[in-house]
Amino acid sequence: MNNNGANGFAAQSRQALDDPALQSALGHAQSGFVKKRAQAIAMVDDFERLKANAQAAKRQALANLAPLLEQFEQNLVRNGGEVHWAQSPQELNATVMAIARNANARRIIKGKSMIGEECDLNAALESAGFDVVESDLGEYIIQLAKEPPSHIIAPAIHKTRQQVAELFRQYHALGERGLDAISDLVGEARTVLREAFLTADIGITGANVLVAENGSIALVTNEGNGDLSATLPRVHIVVTSIEKVVASMEDASLILEVLARSATGQHMSAYTSFYSGPRQAQDPDGPDQFHVILLDNGRSEMLGSPFEPMLNCIKCGACLNHCPVYTNVGGHAYGWVYPGPMGSVLTPLLQGLETALPLPNASTFCGRCEEVCPMGIPLPDLLRQLRAQQYEQTREPRRWRWGLGLYSWLSRHPRAFAWSLRLSRAVLRWVPQRAWPKQRTPIRPSGDTTFLEQWRNGPKNGAQNGPQ
Amino acid sequence: MKNNHMPDQAKTPPTAALYITCLANSLRPEIGHACVQLVESLGFKVDVPLDQTCCGQPGYNAGHRDQAIAVAKTQITALQEYDWVVVPSGSCAGMIINHYPRLFAQDTPWLEQAIQLAARTRELCQFLDEQGWQPGTPSKNHTQQTWAYHTSCSCRRETHSHQHGHRLLLKAGIRLAHLHDQEVCCGFGGTFAAKFDPLSSRMGQKKLAAVEQCSASGVTSADLGCLLQLQSLDRSGLSFCHIAELLAGTCAGEHKP
Amino acid sequence: MDRKMARKMDRNKVSDSHARYQILAKLRARARDPSTMRNSRQTSQKSLSIQYQSADEFAAAASRNGALVAFAASEQDALQTVKTLSEENEWRQPPTIAPALLESGAGRHTHTPWRSPSANPKPVGSVAITRAFCGIQDTGTLLCLATAEQPGSWNFLAEHHVVLLDKDCIVRGKADAWRLLTQKQLPQKQLAQKQLAQKQPARHWAIHLISGPSRTADIEQTIQLGAHGPRTLTVILVG
Numbered sequence: 001m002n003n004n005g006a007n008g009f010a011a012q013s014r015q016a017l018d019d020p021a022l023q024s025a026l027g028h029a030q031s032g033f034v035k036k037r038a039q040a041i042a043m044v045d046d047f048e049r050l051k052a053n054a055q056a057a058k059r060q061a062l063a064n065l066a067p068l069l070e071q072f073e074q075n076l077v078r079n080g081g082e083v084h085w086a087q088s089p090q091e092l093n094a095t096v097m098a099i100a101r102n103a104n105a106r107r108i109i110k111g112k113s114m115i116g117e118e119c120d121l122n123a124a125l126e127s128a129g130f131d132v133v134e135s136d137l138g139e140y141i142i143q144l145a146k147e148p149p150s151h152i153i154a155p156a157i158h159k160t161r162q163q164v165a166e167l168f169r170q171y172h173a174l175g176e177r178g179l180d181a182i183s184d185l186v187g188e189a190r191t192v193l194r195e196a197f198l199t200a201d202i203g204i205t206g207a208n209v210l211v212a213e214n215g216s217i218a219l220v221t222n223e224g225n226g227d228l229s230a231t232l233p234r235v236h237i238v239v240t241s242i243e244k245v246v247a248s249m250e251d252a253s254l255i256l257e258v259l260a261r262s263a264t265g266q267h268m269s270a271y272t273s274f275y276s277g278p279r280q281a282q283d284p285d286g287p288d289q290f291h292v293i294l295l296d297n298g299r300s301e302m303l304g305s306p307f308e309p310m311l312n313c314i315k316c317g318a319c320l321n322h323c324p325v326y327t328n329v330g331g332h333a334y335g336w337v338y339p340g341p342m343g344s345v346l347t348p349l350l351q352g353l354e355t356a357l358p359l360p361n362a363s364t365f366c367g368r369c370e371e372v373c374p375m376g377i378p379l380p381d382l383l384r385q386l387r388a389q390q391y392e393q394t395r396e397p398r399r400w401r402w403g404l405g406l407y408s409w410l411s412r413h414p415r416a417f418a419w420s421l422r423l424s425r426a427v428l429r430w431v432p433q434r435a436w437p438k439q440r441t442p443i444r445p446s447g448d449t450t451f452l453e454q455w456r457n458g459p460k461n462g463a464q465n466g467p468q
Numbered sequence: 469m470k471n472n473h474m475p476d477q478a479k480t481p482p483t484a485a486l487y488i489t490c491l492a493n494s495l496r497p498e499i500g501h502a503c504v505q506l507v508e509s510l511g512f513k514v515d516v517p518l519d520q521t522c523c524g525q526p527g528y529n530a531g532h533r534d535q536a537i538a539v540a541k542t543q544i545t546a547l548q549e550y551d552w553v554v555v556p557s558g559s560c561a562g563m564i565i566n567h568y569p570r571l572f573a574q575d576t577p578w579l580e581q582a583i584q585l586a587a588r589t590r591e592l593c594q595f596l597d598e599q600g601w602q603p604g605t606p607s608k609n610h611t612q613q614t615w616a617y618h619t620s621c622s623c624r625r626e627t628h629s630h631q632h633g634h635r636l637l638l639k640a641g642i643r644l645a646h647l648h649d650q651e652v653c654c655g656f657g658g659t660f661a662a663k664f665d666p667l668s669s670r671m672g673q674k675k676l677a678a679v680e681q682c683s684a685s686g687v688t689s690a691d692l693g694c695l696l697q698l699q700s701l702d703r704s705g706l707s708f709c710h711i712a713e714l715l716a717g718t719c720a721g722e723h724k725p
Numbered sequence: 726m727d728r729k730m731a732r733k734m735d736r737n738k739v740s741d742s743h744a745r746y747q748i749l750a751k752l753r754a755r756a757r758d759p760s761t762m763r764n765s766r767q768t769s770q771k772s773l774s775i776q777y778q779s780a781d782e783f784a785a786a787a788s789r790n791g792a793l794v795a796f797a798a799s800e801q802d803a804l805q806t807v808k809t810l811s812e813e814n815e816w817r818q819p820p821t822i823a824p825a826l827l828e829s830g831a832g833r834h835t836h837t838p839w840r841s842p843s844a845n846p847k848p849v850g851s852v853a854i855t856r857a858f859c860g861i862q863d864t865g866t867l868l869c870l871a872t873a874e875q876p877g878s879w880n881f882l883a884e885h886h887v888v889l890l891d892k893d894c895i896v897r898g899k900a901d902a903w904r905l906l907t908q909k910q911l912p913q914k915q916l917a918q919k920q921l922a923q924k925q926p927a928r929h930w931a932i933h934l935i936s937g938p939s940r941t942a943d944i945e946q947t948i949q950l951g952a953h954g955p956r957t958l959t960v961i962l963v964g
Contacts, residue, residue: 014666025945032946066752079928085745137952138943154943161945186941186949193953214928224881224939224954231878231931242748249907253899268864268936270790271881271954276928282873286930296748304755324653328670362664364657364671365529367625387531400530400659408527408535411490412542414519421494428495437665440700443495451488451497455516 006335006347006356013362016329022158026330029157033321036265037372043267050257051374057251058312058375065303068212068245069294075215079277081290089119092295096121096204096237097128099291103235105130105201111219111226112136113206114152114315115239115295117337118350121204133196135225137189144171150331150339153263153317158330161185193225203229203287204237208259208314209252210245210292216276217292218252220259220269227273236275236287241295243302243311249274255314258374262316298350306385310345312375319369319379325362334359341369341379348386357395360386421450484512485550487543487564487589489557490522491692492710499692502716503556503592510599517546523563526658528571537571544568544581553589556712557691559658561591562626591623592712593690597632603640603715613707615714616647616684618654618675618698620691633690633711640715645682649674656697672701679706688714775904776897778862780962783895786865790937791950793959803889803961807854810959816885817850853883853955857935860895860960861902864936867960868902871931880933886955888935892964899934906932 004011016022041047061068073083086092092115100108108130110116122143125132134143138155142148144167149155156164165179172192178184205226207217217238219226230236246252252274260266279286302311320326320340331339335356338346344359365380373379390396410417425445436442447454484507492499500516507514524539543564547553555561565586572579590598617637619630637644655661655671676698679687686707689695699708713719784794795810797803807820855875857867867888871877880886896902906925939954950956 010664013664017666017670028946032942063757065756066749069749069752085742085748087744087747091744135953136943137941141943154946156943157946159944164944182944182947183949185944186952190951190953197953216932222940222942223952225952227877227881227931227933228953231881242752249903250900253903256899264942266790266936267786268790268866268934270935270937270940272866272934272936274932274934276930276932279930280926280928283871283930284873284876285878286871286876294748296744296751300748300751300755303752304757324655324671325667328667328674361660362667364621364653364655364660364668366621366653366657368621368651368653371625384529384531387529388533389531391531391533396530400663404527404530404532404659405535407522408524408532408539411521411524411527411539414521417521425494436700437669439669440665441702443696443700445495447497449497451493451500452516452518452520454497455500456518 004335006351006359008335009333009356009358009362012333012335013325013329016333021160021163022330023328025158025160026327029151029154030321030327033153033265033317037262037318037321038265040261040265040267044261047258047261050254050261051376053254054258054314054374055312055376057246057254058314061246061251062243062303062308062311064247065242065245068247069242071212072210072215072245075212076277076290076292077215079215079290080280081215081277081292084291084293085296086293087296089121089295089297092119092239092293092297093121093124095293096239097125097130099235099237099289100125100130100202103201103289105235107131107196107200108133108202108204109196109200109229109233110134110136110139111203111205111221111229112139112155113204113239114337115206115241116204117149118297119239119295121239133193133200135193135196135229136221136223137186137225140189140193141167144168148332148337151317151320152315152338152342158332197225197228197232200229200233202235202237203231203233204239205229207238207240207244207292209255210240211247211249211252211274212245213248214276216249216274218256219273219275220256220271222264222266222270224271227271230273230275230287231285234287235289236278236291238275238290238292239295240292241297241299243299259314259316262314262318262372262374302349307345307349307382309377310342310349310382312377313342313346314375315342316374318372318374322368322372324364324366324368341383342377345379345382345386353386353389353393354395357390360384360390418450418452425450481511481513482551483549484514484552484554484595485547486514486516487520487523487547487553487555487560488516489555489560489692491696492556495696496692496710498718499556499710499712502710502712502718503554505716505718506592506596506601506712507554509604510596510601512552515550517549519546523560525559525563525567528563528567529658533571540568540571540582541578544578544585547585547589548581551588552595553585554592554595555589556592556710557693558591558620558623558627558629559691559693561589561594561629562622564589566626591627591629591632591690593623593633593636594627594629596715597629597635601636601639601715604717613686614643614645614684615686615688615707615709616645616679616682617711618647618679618687618689618694619650620689620694621653623690624651629690636715637688637711640717642688642714645684647682647684648678654694654697656691656693658693661697668697669701672697676702676704676706680704775901777893777901778895778897780892780895780964783860783862783865783890784960784962786862787860787867787937787960788865790865791940791958792865792937793957795959795961797961797963800889800963803963804854806961807852807887807959810887811852814885814957815850816852820852820854820887821879821883822854850885851883852885852887853879854887854889855879857888857890857960858894859902859905860890861897861899861934862895863898866899866934866936868906869933869935870929871933872929877931877933880935881939881954883955884951885957885959886935886938887959887961889961889963892962 134140141156151157208220209218278290326340348356369379528536568582623630654675655668661668709719938958941952
């Protein structure tokens, strides 16, 4: 993890801009995701209606979060599963470890889970002596590289195939073989990880949606690794968060209609599975134990606050893929596990604004994220609110606080404003190149004086006061 | 804006205030003259309220809400008298139209005024197109060039007026090249360019690469901020003209840096 | 009492942890009044009846997902098709197959019941044959249930997955599929009635919506089939 976390965004983003391999990788990614999403949406009759339906389902769920969570719990327990509640990442990790110890587990196989990343679950498990293997190919790659994910859907998006081949050569003792083609790499991962699936004691996955009416969880994957992790080991642990519950299978479907299309441009992912508890007596396979751990970690505080819209996030990644900032610097610059526009809102909310001061500011408010968000989250508004919090908490760099304050005062005093413009024009006219960043040519003011001055001196002089 | 505010029939001709924007006022005053010419050609009496300063967006976007409210009040007062307020910027027009009412959500008298002002305010291209603008005799020098029309994020997503601009350029006979990735931000973002200069520069350079790819020799836009951002990064001698100047035929080609 | 017994007793008890209490209390305190929420959903289907779609429409959608699609008049023919495909593609014989399917007369196929996955760690060329509960046309998706006869793992462990789907059991969207599955609505098609003649258990531990072979684009955004699940998915439309 970057030394400075989210607060190191400025330096980390500069580093990212100067990294040719990363820039090339980001180039592929952006065109891939953006194009595929557009194609998928073009094939749907009325994507706006699908979005509206998903948003309505979520809105109703958020208005009934406590009762729905209780209903979910009741039904899952009736199905033979266990529900645990965790207020913090520490509590979640401790719960996972308690379950693992109780089950005399040694090896753990994991499907991709952003909640797991949020809690740094792997580190906790590894230091407690468990053998943890990530099964999602992207997560496996970053596990080998000992890096955090740089995208919430494609965690290893920043890696080139050569970098992946190097990692495989380093960590898989398989002798001489060709690893030039991507198919070679995927094939090798398949073989290596198959062993892990077959021998794991515990499978840990996330969940995309929780369904209250029947106590089930939905898992959306393309690789099948999540399902193998949920099916083969004798214990299945689902680490998830409280805002993911919806009322019914039908509501879950409404969210599924927009999730894969927004994330990868598929109408459905290859595998969408609903798990409702441990295996039953007649099932030849499936886990004996089924645990769901519900994490809060600041989400209950978001409910009823101006940031409640963020609870609608379904982690599709569309905002990242379309963000001009993210697509230029990648995920690591953001310093934590959630990057891009959604990360710039979520990181300050979950970790505290003081740990992520640059993030809400690293946006031009171009609005593309809000435009593509299937859940209609007003991301620029939320970022602006975080900036307002920074201002209210006096966490803004002094020069901006005072500079904007002065400008604001001047804006309320037209004569002083006009005078200050005369001064600024003179400065801009004469300031040397070295006062500007070296890749920029200084902007020089045109005309003899400001437009308002010219108008005051002769409103009908239109063409005569034209360009120099 | 789907508003059907009709000018008061008792005042003929209807009055339009030009809200020049702080950037154009201080750095490119010729844009103001072009706007006056364009709006007068439609038969409006144009006035430029002299106590206008800045819409307050820099402070607003930085989260200085109290300051934004105070500034907005002064601008609302300055713009009270007019049937229309015409703004040569999607960014500033968007601030007045979309965000002023939100600033006063709790304050009913000012909210009412903000809503009234929002209803009378238009981004320039939106105004011209809605009022049926027709080109006069175009000036000779700019129609030789091929221009790339950069659609600002605020024209796209705040005022929804980028297509008006495109229509007007075609009407005026301006030769346009098709710019790819039009929906991607140029990297200006107001104070963003100063706070995150390397990132802002990379975004601007990518936009300029797209201009180069379409073989345009000039860039036009309805937002001066975007034009200045791109001009400061340009190394290849492109012309930069606000859309008002192109439409009015007052664009002299390359602005001296 | 031993740990297992205690566990079983605890199994049906809802946790009364401090975290649970705190979290639910916060959520209740902060929730807006639920009575102000109106269900503003626009559903495309005004009625709650199940909408069926044709096999051809399903085939088109499934092909787009990368599934191979074949047609067969009967189950026996379907299994014959699998034999042919096995030979053409050098799939390993014999396939893993549910007993009920065998009863339909394809006795030539002996099968190795795949109960213990660890007995076969490198299943190169392995084939699993299962039957889908229904097909979902709008996304070309198969709804497969984990049952005593068809363990859930059969959908994922084999290298080649073959799924038999009755033509009469193809519905339009997920909502229709849930209605069919939960029997909230009577089926309109004959064969679907046959499916439902066997009453569904109260729950299936797993319901799998399968829309193509396993894939990943995690390396350089380049799609590769056969990440961890099956490399190929073949749907045989029967009837």
